[in-house]
Amino acid sequence: xxxxxxHAVPDLVERARAGEVRAVAxxxxxxxxxxPLLREVMAALAPHTGHAQVVGITGSPGVGKSTSTxxxxxxxxxxxxxxxxxAVDPSSPFSGGALLGDRIRMQDHASDPGVYIRSMASxxxxxxxxxxxxxxxxxxxxxxxxxxxxxxxxxxxSEIEVAAAADTTVVLLAPGMGDGIQAAKAGILEIGDVxxxxxxxxxxxxxxxxxxxxxxxxxxxxxxxxxxxIVKTVASAGQGIDEVVAELGRxxxxxxxxxxxxxxxxxxxxxxxEAIAVTALRRRWDDVGGRHELDxxxxxxxxxxxxxxxxxxxxxxxx
Amino acid sequence: xxxxxxHAVPDLVERARAGEVRAVAxxxxxxxxxxPLLREVMAALAPHTGHAQVVGITGSPGVGKSTSTxxxxxxxxxxxxxxxxxAVDPSSPFSGGALLGDRIRMQDHASDPGVYIRSMASxxxxxxxxxxxxxxxxxxxxxxxxxxxxxxxxxxxSEIEVAAAADTTVVLLAPGMGDGIQAAKAGILEIGDVxxxxxxxxxxxxxxxxxxxxxxxxxxxxxxxxxxxIVKTVASAGQGIDEVVAELGRxxxxxxxxxxxxxxxxxxxxxxxEAIAVTALRRRWDDVGGRHELDxxxxxxxxxxxxxxxxxxxxxxxx
Numbered sequence: 001x002x003x004x005x006x007h008a009v010p011d012l013v014e015r016a017r018a019g020e021v022r023a024v025a026x027x028x029x030x031x032x033x034x035x036p037l038l039r040e041v042m043a044a045l046a047p048h049t050g051h052a053q054v055v056g057i058t059g060s061p062g063v064g065k066s067t068s069t070x071x072x073x074x075x076x077x078x079x080x081x082x083x084x085x086x087a088v089d090p091s092s093p094f095s096g097g098a099l100l101g102d103r104i105r106m107q108d109h110a111s112d113p114g115v116y117i118r119s120m121a122s123x124x125x126x127x128x129x130x131x132x133x134x135x136x137x138x139x140x141x142x143x144x145x146x147x148x149x150x151x152x153x154x155x156x157x158s159e160i161e162v163a164a165a166a167d168t169t170v171v172l173l174a175p176g177m178g179d180g181i182q183a184a185k186a187g188i189l190e191i192g193d194v195x196x197x198x199x200x201x202x203x204x205x206x207x208x209x210x211x212x213x214x215x216x217x218x219x220x221x222x223x224x225x226x227x228x229x230i231v232k233t234v235a236s237a238g239q240g241i242d243e244v245v246a247e248l249g250r251x252x253x254x255x256x257x258x259x260x261x262x263x264x265x266x267x268x269x270x271x272x273x274e275a276i277a278v279t280a281l282r283r284r285w286d287d288v289g290g291r292h293e294l295d296x297x298x299x300x301x302x303x304x305x306x307x308x309x310x311x312x313x314x315x316x317x318x319x
Numbered sequence: 320x321x322x323x324x325x326h327a328v329p330d331l332v333e334r335a336r337a338g339e340v341r342a343v344a345x346x347x348x349x350x351x352x353x354x355p356l357l358r359e360v361m362a363a364l365a366p367h368t369g370h371a372q373v374v375g376i377t378g379s380p381g382v383g384k385s386t387s388t389x390x391x392x393x394x395x396x397x398x399x400x401x402x403x404x405x406a407v408d409p410s411s412p413f414s415g416g417a418l419l420g421d422r423i424r425m426q427d428h429a430s431d432p433g434v435y436i437r438s439m440a441s442x443x444x445x446x447x448x449x450x451x452x453x454x455x456x457x458x459x460x461x462x463x464x465x466x467x468x469x470x471x472x473x474x475x476x477s478e479i480e481v482a483a484a485a486d487t488t489v490v491l492l493a494p495g496m497g498d499g500i501q502a503a504k505a506g507i508l509e510i511g512d513v514x515x516x517x518x519x520x521x522x523x524x525x526x527x528x529x530x531x532x533x534x535x536x537x538x539x540x541x542x543x544x545x546x547x548x549i550v551k552t553v554a555s556a557g558q559g560i561d562e563v564v565a566e567l568g569r570x571x572x573x574x575x576x577x578x579x580x581x582x583x584x585x586x587x588x589x590x591x592x593e594a595i596a597v598t599a600l601r602r603r604w605d606d607v608g609g610r611h612e613l614d615x616x617x618x619x620x621x622x623x624x625x626x627x628x629x630x631x632x633x634x635x636x637x638x
């Protein structure tokens with residue numbers, strides 16, 4: 001019962017909740033490593049979650065995501081809010097050197113105890129992706145950060161899924177980046193709650209905003225529907241950032257009032273629970289009572305003795 | 320029992336096996352659409368599979384994948400083999416216009432009944448990816464094509480997985496494309512059975528080959544291990560392509576002799592069976608006896624009343 005047993009889960013959770021950065025870091029490492037302790041960690045965190053506003057930030061490379069995130073952290077701090085940042089690269093199987101390099105700009109906030117910044121390497125398999133981000137979010141939420149920013153690296157399908165799992169999703173665009181049409185094609189118009197046209201001092205910013213406005217068809221929405229704001233910013237100069245913060249607040253208020261917040265969180269939890277259950281099943285199939293059921297079935301399918309659907313039926317019956 | 324009931328599965332399968340292209344196309348459309356008929360289709364195809372050599376082709380954009388595939392089809396035809404081609408874009412949620420445009424070059428073979436070419440749109444979710452490609456391969460295999468070429472579009476993690484699921488995997492490189500080091504970083508050295516340095520008339524081709532050779536450490540392999548060939552080609556001029564075909568034959572012979580072929584096919588079947596089983600379970604969880612078990616659990620998790628592991632346990636116990 002020594003107080004030095006700093007790997008004990010209840011102690012770690014308590015210290016994270018008391019604002020100890022090293023404990024927060026350790027808990028997120030347990031998430032990244034898919035530690036067997038996670039079960040206990042998540043059980044201990046659960047009652048303390050639900051306070052933070054989880055904000056997803058996505059957009060094509062080159063729109064100024066890191067600069068915008070950095071500026072947003074500053075503005076949120078000025079508004080008295082503590083901020084956790086997760087930079088996630090779901091499409092890379094490698095822990096990202098470039099990503100970490102990018103983080104250097106975030107050193108603006110390195111000495112601020114109200115800011116915690118973490119790059120997350122992804123395992124490159126969907127199970128890990130589906131649960132590592134929400135679990136890391138849960139750590140920061142339980143640790144008491146008012147806002148958790150989840151910044152994704154690209155605009156692939158999995159990045160969009162990560163960003164869309166937030167309470168509020170910010171989509172960044174910039175002039176000359178292929179404009180709004182590109183955004184429509186990438187499927188990010190549907191997921192944006194707040195649109196930011198960054199680098200608004202450049203030629204074409206007004207056109208991007210105009211295109212966005214017409215594609216979003218804001219006028220056609222029902223009375224109580226959400227109407228995404230479109231904010232022009234120059235993140236490198238801090239321009240327009242307070243307006244983005246205001247839009248985050250407006251969306252938070254709307255989504256609480258309409259019940260959308262609960263629905264989104266339920267959807268996020270659903271994906272997470274399903275991923276955990278599927279992974280548990282896969283482990284079981286790998287070794288059913290010492291026999292390798294799935295392997296035996298796969299041999300039959302490979303030899304054409306059995307079709308894959310019949311094999312799957314057999315697997316599920318054994319369960 | 321009208322012979323005009325051309326959607327009946329046994330009839331479709333019979334016609335595909337008799338070489339009717341429209342029947343082959345219809346069966347692959349059933350795969351793409353995740354048709355409820357698939358179960359019946361796969362059961363009917365199973366006894367007729369196992370003949371084709373399934374060849375995965377991968378490499379970065381710009382190395383000349385389409386041109387190489389095109390040249391390879393020509394050389395295989397000249398060697399008397401019939402060829403099915405699947406062009407798969409696993410990372411895109413869209414059916415690819417650009418991809419189909421690329422296919423136009425393949426029109427070289429449009430009037431040849433010994434060649435079937437198909438671009439496959441992916442559903443953008445792992446379940447679909449994990450089973451749609453092997454199922455489409457199974458259609459072409461059962462239809463009697465001697466070689467099935469699976470060409471992937473990019474070099475993301477999922478492209479690598481698709482290519483690596485083949486009997487034989489060809490990795491394409493080209494000078495000036497970031498060379499072999501890039502290949503090592505992308506994780507494609509491990510999956511290559513045959514390496515092709517395309518655009519070998521350009522400066523730097525020998526260096527790419529030299530780099531590859533040292534990175535593959537061919538000398539350090541055990542006696543009976545596979546030693547990947549490294550072939551220089553100029554696909555646009557048809558140079559070196561016969562050598563690639565010879566390497567495909569050499570790998571086929573080696574993998575049959577050593578049992579590697581059976582192991583790879585078993586591995587492929589395993590992924591497919593697992594994906595089908597998981598999808599079946601997900602459908603079940605969505606609606607267990609009229610109740611939405613998973614939804615109820617997700618609400619509890621979202622509200623912090625339950626942790627996601629405990630919720631997953633409950634889900635699996637209900638099963």
